[in-house]
Amino acid sequence: MAFLDVEQGKRVYYEHFRGDNTPVVLVHCWGGTTRLWNTVVSALLGAGHEVLTLDHRGCGESDKDFTDASIGAIASDVVTLVEKCGLVKPILNGWSLGGAVVMEAASRLGDNVGGVVLTGAATPRFTPTQDWPYGNDRQGSEDSLALMAQDRAAAMKAIADACFAKPVSADLSQWAWSQFTQNGPRADQSLRELIDIDQRDLARQLDHPVLVIAGDQDAFIPFDGVEASIGLFKDARLFTMSGCGHAPHMEEPATYNAELLSYLQKVGGRTSVSA
Incomplete structure (x- = not known):
């Protein structure tokens, strides 16, 4: 097991798989773990890609x-x-929330980014505002946070179930819930922040090719907002997964992985929009 020592001796869990092809960093949804990327990791490794995954602070194996x-x-x-x-x-x-994370990370990494993939991503905004009528009702997030304070297990079960729009096996549903149960109360900080975060300027400034993969039945990220967000980027393409919800990589892994690998093949040698 590998850990990154960060704040006052606290540790962040990560996994680094070597590979000869384009490196890919996978950042999971709010409250989940890197295990929720398992089918994607397998596809990437099978295609020879280098892969880096991590558990958010307060989630999974991280402190x-x-x-x-x-x-x-x-x-x-x-x-x-x-x-x-x-x-x-x-x-x-x-x-999901990992989309907001990678948007911020991409802005900090500057030229050392090959591209960005947003999967059911909670960016550029998660809730509506005066000049952005798209997104989730902020009250829903407040209600989820309130339920977490009273019955965290039930809240995590509701979130895990809501990730899927297509029928999935009882085993997959139960397993997904088990990953969400591994977060702690400190993880709530990022969800509270997500309610008001605005990354529209980051989207406009991004100089790298963007692939947006979204299910048109996503219960967390309304699809009209996903469509509207495409126009903010200098170079973005939307791949719609019909009938899928918030976890398209788990609902239709073969379709998702094929699109991701195709994107990687196209942008592997590309470094910016102007390149």
Whole structure:
């Protein structure tokens, strides 16, 4: 097991798989673990890619008692791990809240990014505002946080179940819930922050090719907002997974992985929009 020592001796769990092809960094959803990327990791390794995954602060195998478990702090862990592992122009793939994390990490890494993949991503905004009518009702997030304070197991079960729009096996549903049960109360900090975070300027400034993969039945990220976000980027393409919800890589892994690998093949030698 590998750990990154960060804030006052606290540790972040990560896995670094060597490979000869384009490196890929996988950043999981709020409250989950790197295990939720298992089918994606297998596909990437099978295609010879270098892969880096991590558990957010407060989640999975990472320490639970962080003082700072914000989106910015998780992004700083991504940046540090990219540098520590010597990744050259990696593709950053963020799922859900992980999308907000990789947007921040990409801005900090600058030229050392090959591209960005946003999977059911909670960016550029998670909730509506006056000039952005898209997103989730902020009250839903407040209600989830309130339920966590009363019955965390039930809250995690509701979140895990809501990830799927297509029928999945009882085993997969139960297993996904088991991953969400491994987070601690400090992880709630990043979810609270997500309610008001605005990354539209980061989207406009991003100089790398973006692949947006989204299920059109996502219960967390309304699809009209996903469509609207494409116009913010200099170079972005939307791949719609029809009938899928918030976890398209688990609902239709073969389709998801084929699209991801195709993107990696196209951008592997590309470093920026102007290249």
